[in-house]
Amino acid sequence: MSFGGPQWPQEPQRQGQQGYGEQGREAYGQQPGGQGQQGQGQGYGQGAGGYGYPGPQGGAPGPYSGPQGGGAPAPFPGAPAPGPFPGPQGGGPQGGGPTPDWSALADASASRARRKRLLTIGGGVLAALVVGAVVATAVVATGKEDDTAKNGGGTPTAPASPTGSPTPEPTFSSVAPPPPPNPKDYISDPKKDRAPLTAEGLFPGRKLTMDGRPYTKGATSATANCAAVTQGGLGAVLKKNGCQKVLRATYVRDGVAVTVGVAVFPSEAAALKAKNQATGGIAPLTGAGVGDFCRATVCLRRSNAIGRYAYFTQAGFTNGKKVTTADRGVFRSSDDLGTFAFNQIYARGKSQASAAAGAPRQ
Numbered sequence: 001m002s003f004g005g006p007q008w009p010q011e012p013q014r015q016g017q018q019g020y021g022e023q024g025r026e027a028y029g030q031q032p033g034g035q036g037q038q039g040q041g042q043g044y045g046q047g048a049g050g051y052g053y054p055g056p057q058g059g060a061p062g063p064y065s066g067p068q069g070g071g072a073p074a075p076f077p078g079a080p081a082p083g084p085f086p087g088p089q090g091g092g093p094q095g096g097g098p099t100p101d102w103s104a105l106a107d108a109s110a111s112r113a114r115r116k117r118l119l120t121i122g123g124g125v126l127a128a129l130v131v132g133a134v135v136a137t138a139v140v141a142t143g144k145e146d147d148t149a150k151n152g153g154g155t156p157t158a159p160a161s162p163t164g165s166p167t168p169e170p171t172f173s174s175v176a177p178p179p180p181p182n183p184k185d186y187i188s189d190p191k192k193d194r195a196p197l198t199a200e201g202l203f204p205g206r207k208l209t210m211d212g213r214p215y216t217k218g219a220t221s222a223t224a225n226c227a228a229v230t231q232g233g234l235g236a237v238l239k240k241n242g243c244q245k246v247l248r249a250t251y252v253r254d255g256v257a258v259t260v261g262v263a264v265f266p267s268e269a270a271a272l273k274a275k276n277q278a279t280g281g282i283a284p285l286t287g288a289g290v291g292d293f294c295r296a297t298v299c300l301r302r303s304n305a306i307g308r309y310a311y312f313t314q315a316g317f318t319n320g321k322k323v324t325t326a327d328r329g330v331f332r333s334s335d336d337l338g339t340f341a342f343n344q345i346y347a348r349g350k351s352q353a354s355a356a357a358g359a360p361r362q
Contacts, residue, residue, distance in 0.1 A: 180353070180357055181353035181354075181356050181357050182353065183346060183349035183350040183352070183353045184306075184307055184346075184349055185349070185353070186348075186349040186352040186353050186356075187306065187307030187308060187309065187345055187346070187348055187349035187352075188267075188268040188307040188308055188349075189308075190266060190267075190308065192352065192356075193307075193308065193348075193349070193352065194352070195348060195351065195352050197245070197247070197264070197348075198222060198247070199220040199221060199222040199247045199248070199249060200220060202247050202249075202262060202344050202345075202348075203217065203220055203247070203249035203260075203344070205217065208251055208340060210336035210337075210339065210340060211336070213253065213332075213336060214253065215251040215252065215253045215258075215333075215336070215337075216251065216252050216253070216289075217249060217250070217251055217288075218249070218250035218251065218252060218257075218285070218286070218287060218288040218289055218290035219249070219250055219285050219286065219287035219288040219290065220247075220248065220249045220250075220285075221247070221248045221249075221285060222245065222246070222247045222248075223245070223246055224244065224245050226238040226239060226243035226244075226245070226246045226263060227239050227243075229246050229248060229261065229282065229283050229285075230246075230280060230281070230282060230283055231280045231281050231282070231283050231314075232279055232280020232281060233279040233280045234278055234279060234280035234281055234282065234312070235280070237274055237277045237278055237279065238263055238274055240277075241265060241270040241271070241273050241274040241277070242265055242266050242270050243263050243264070243265060243274070244264045244265065244266065245263070245264045246261055246262065246263045246264075246282075247261070247262045247264075248260065248261045248262075248282065248285045249285070250284070250285045250286070250287075250288075250290050251333075251337055252289075252290055252318065253333060254329060255317055255318050255319065256315060256316070256317060256318070256329055256330050256333045257284070257290055257293045257294075257315070257316065257317075257318050258313055258314070258315040258333050258334060258336075258337045259282055259283070259284045259285045259294075259313070259314050259315075260282075260311060260312070260313050260337045260338070260340070260341050261282035261283075261311065261312045261313075262309055262310075262311045262341055262345065263309065263310045263311070263312070264308065264309060265308045265309070265310065266308065267308055268305075268307055268308050270308070271305045271306075271307065271308050271309055271310045272305050272310075274305070274310045275303050275304060275305035275310045278303040278310075278312065280301075281299075281301035281312060281314045282301075282312040282313070282314050283314075284299075284314055284316075290318070291318060292320075293316045293317065293318050293320065294314055294315075294316040295320075296320075297316065297317075297320050297321070297322050297323075298316075298322040298323050298324075299314050299315060299316035299323055300313075300314070300315045300316065300323050300330055300331065300334050301313070301314050302334055302338060304338060304342070306342060306345055306346065307345065307349065309345045311338065311341040311342070311345070313334050313337050313338050313341075315330050315331075315333050315334040315337070316330065317330070
């Protein structure tokens with residue numbers, strides 16, 4: 001019966017300054033006339049002549065009244081009489097010079113104030129326009145910089161080499177790298193399968209656990225006399241297909257003992273033939289705490305192959321009980337040890353393939 005092992009698997013606007021407008025008129029007051037001016041103009045009324053204090057007709061005699069009562073002469077003959085707005089001619093109402101056109105002066109002052117306001121307003125508008133233009137230019141420039149940044153900037157210029165010549169661009173080979181080595185190739189070809197092969201290397205340690213089920217290892221062995229470690233017609237099959245070596249180990253769990261044997265052949269084809277032609281089974285390996293089993297009774301035998309290796313299991317009760325199809329524990333133990341043998345052989349190929357991939361090419 002064949003063994004069912006696993007298959008290959010990122011600015012402020014200035015308000016117009018009011019100059020000499022209406023305020024100018026208020027500062028100058030009313031145009032001088034016959035009536036005494038209010039404010040600063042008080043004290044200068046009508047007199048018989050010149051400026052002085054009121055004469056007999058205006059009230060009590062003043063300190064400078066003359067014999068005729070018409071008012072005293074000026075304290076300094078020939079000197080101009082004082083007035084509120086002194087001028088070259090004395091500036092009084094009866095002075096020698098012409099009277100200024102106060103209305104025209106006021107209008108001219110107002111006109112100048114208006115021009116100044118217009119110039120100030122115009123200057124403010126012009127300044128606002130200039131500021132707006134500057135801001136707009138800055139916004140446009142910023143937008144361009146952002147676009148440049150988003151688009152990855154301009155085309156970069158390769159830095160010059162120390163000699164001044166352009167830096168050469170990297171080149172890439174058009175030849176695809178070879179694929180990584182296949183572990184199966186290393187366990188199928190004896191020219192590649194060169195790692196040491198021993199029973200302790202293939203079946204290491206003292207215990208084995210498969211899917212949480214622990215097994216205790218018993219004895220191990222290795223021999224080049226393949227037929228000597230078989231039962232029934234298996235020896236002849238191994239010999240006919242060129243068996244080179246057989247490595248065995250026995251494992252025990254819950255009263256069930258399993259011997260697993262791995263036979264080595266010169267090719268994958270030879271191993272496959274031996275698996276298909278298998279009859280009889282691998283001989284049980286006793287010792288190291290494991291007594292006789294599968295002698296003169298019915299046991300479970302299975303066979304399978306991978307690469308240039310064929311592996312066989314024989315499982316039975318340590319008490320000599322006959323195995324039946326109802327004994328699921330025996331079948332499960334046979335499956336566990338067959339899977340373990342498959343994994344160990346494949347791990348051998350994987351280890352050699354990894355070593356070859358890391359080695360320098362010649």
